[in-house]
Amino acid sequence: MNWLLTHLDEVGGLMVTHAVLSVIPLVIGLVVAVPLGWLAWRYRLLRTPLVAGTGLLYTIPSLALFILMPLVLGTGILDPLNVVVALSVYTVALLVRTVADGLASVPDEVLQAATAMGIGPLRRFFGVQLPLAVPVIAAGLRVAAVSNVSIVSVAALLGIAQLGSLFTDGFARNFLDPIIVGIVACMVLALALDLAILAVSRAVTPWLRVGSPA
Amino acid sequence: MNLLWTWLADPAHWQGDDGIPVRIAEHLAYSGVTLLLAAAIGVPLGLWVGHTGRGRVLVVNLVNGMRSVPTLGLLFVAVLVVGPLLAGDIAFVVPAIFVLVVLAVPPILAGAYAGVEGVDPGARDAARGMGMRPLEVLAKVEVPCALPLIFSGLRSAALQVVATATLAASVSLGGLGRFLIDGQAYRDYGQMAGGALLVAVLAMLVDLVLAGVQRVAVSPGLAPVRTSRRTGRLSRLVPTTT
Numbered sequence: 001m002n003w004l005l006t007h008l009d010e011v012g013g014l015m016v017t018h019a020v021l022s023v024i025p026l027v028i029g030l031v032v033a034v035p036l037g038w039l040a041w042r043y044r045l046l047r048t049p050l051v052a053g054t055g056l057l058y059t060i061p062s063l064a065l066f067i068l069m070p071l072v073l074g075t076g077i078l079d080p081l082n083v084v085v086a087l088s089v090y091t092v093a094l095l096v097r098t099v100a101d102g103l104a105s106v107p108d109e110v111l112q113a114a115t116a117m118g119i120g121p122l123r124r125f126f127g128v129q130l131p132l133a134v135p136v137i138a139a140g141l142r143v144a145a146v147s148n149v150s151i152v153s154v155a156a157l158l159g160i161a162q163l164g165s166l167f168t169d170g171f172a173r174n175f176l177d178p179i180i181v182g183i184v185a186c187m188v189l190a191l192a193l194d195l196a197i198l199a200v201s202r203a204v205t206p207w208l209r210v211g212s213p214a
Numbered sequence: 215m216n217l218l219w220t221w222l223a224d225p226a227h228w229q230g231d232d233g234i235p236v237r238i239a240e241h242l243a244y245s246g247v248t249l250l251l252a253a254a255i256g257v258p259l260g261l262w263v264g265h266t267g268r269g270r271v272l273v274v275n276l277v278n279g280m281r282s283v284p285t286l287g288l289l290f291v292a293v294l295v296v297g298p299l300l301a302g303d304i305a306f307v308v309p310a311i312f313v314l315v316v317l318a319v320p321p322i323l324a325g326a327y328a329g330v331e332g333v334d335p336g337a338r339d340a341a342r343g344m345g346m347r348p349l350e351v352l353a354k355v356e357v358p359c360a361l362p363l364i365f366s367g368l369r370s371a372a373l374q375v376v377a378t379a380t381l382a383a384s385v386s387l388g389g390l391g392r393f394l395i396d397g398q399a400y401r402d403y404g405q406m407a408g409g410a411l412l413v414a415v416l417a418m419l420v421d422l423v424l425a426g427v428q429r430v431a432v433s434p435g436l437a438p439v440r441t442s443r444r445t446g447r448l449s450r451l452v453p454t455t456t
Binding site for chain 2: 068071154187
């Protein structure tokens with residue numbers, strides 16, 4: 001582990017880039033998936049095309065999607081934007097179904113009670129339905145976060161620097177240390193994101209803790 | 215865009231030892247071998263866990279934990295560690311298949327386990343009441359009822375394997391990934407994009423084929439129950455308990 005001690009700065013820098021490349025798509029994906037998931041929940045006819053259609057995007061292998069992105073975006077092959085957009089696509093693919101399921105998990109009586117109290121449709125959605133759907137949506141978001149971290153590393157094959165670069169460098173030099181450090185750093189990052197989402201989800205759903213033994 | 219179509223339309227790329235058909239065959243061979251091995255490990259183990267209820271926590275944690283392991287790193291470690299012990303192409307094939315199997319087992323295992331665990335306890339009791347032995351209950355009731363989830367595990371494993379088999383090219387193996395890696399080495403974007411498109415189409419076709427197999431294999435009685443929109447009633451006759 002001497003290698004790690006002498007390369008702490010480098011690993012730290014790559015880890016920050018890696019985190020940024022994984023988190024931005026998560027945010028974009030969530031913002032896009034909520035309205036799409038709402039459409040899938042509200043209009044039954046749209047559900048199958050929306051859920052199956054976005055699910056189809058998930059079948060595209062990540063390396064292939066990174067490479068095809070420049071055709072759509074007009075970017076260069078080395079542009080990290082390709083990675084961000086590709087991962088946003090995966091996040092949306094995973095989350096549309098989750099958001100639709102989460103919204104459906106809110107009991108009808110609750111929505112009717114909200115309406116009866118005079119709460120308008122927009123406030124009812126953001127103030128009642130969406131918060132109650134948070135546990136389901138957060139579960140999907142955690143899966144997306146963990147797989148994003150793993151997928152970002154593949155972009156190293158195209159020369160986009162992040163923790164995956166430790167894999168390609170180590171392999172090119174027949175040197176295990178950086179690869180092992182990279183794997184551990186990726187797993188630590190995935191775990192940290194997973195826990196962060198769990199913590200936020202708990203913080204915004206205080207009612208779930210009431211009455212249950214800690 | 216033009217580069218992509220020019221590359222795909224060139225007949226020279228569709229023949230020979232490094233032509234597109236050969237690469238597709240290699241890709242399918244890696245994926246097929248992997249899925250067979252992974253299913254041979256994951257399905258019985260999942261059935262056992264689901265049937266006996268032992269080792270549940272382990273399965274759930276294994277599936278979640280494996281998702282966070284970066285496959286590319288694992289592949290490189292496997293090649294560097296196992297490779298020197300073997301000679302020739304095998305030195306790359308064995309570690310690559312090993313990593314793909316490691317990737318494919320968790321979803322298959324989880325599908326088989328969740329499928330068996332989710333079987334209606336009433337059906338299980340009825341089978342036992344009819345005098346079936348535990349193995350008969352498993353083979354005649356639990357497995358057929360669990361098939362939809364077993365297939366969903368197999369399909370998500372297949373998707374991951376076909377996608378990840380692309381990475382095999384980065385350790386000098388064949389498969390469609392060759393075009394992505396070589397295209398990059400020669401700064402030939404047409405080849406990269408062409409290969410990428412082929413992998414994407416192949417992944418979708420494999421999923422479609424497995425969906426077809428699932429349709430044929432799963433009993434029609436297990437098809438998702440549709441509810442009529444107007445009445446909200448079940449449109450199929452479903453035995454009620456009251």
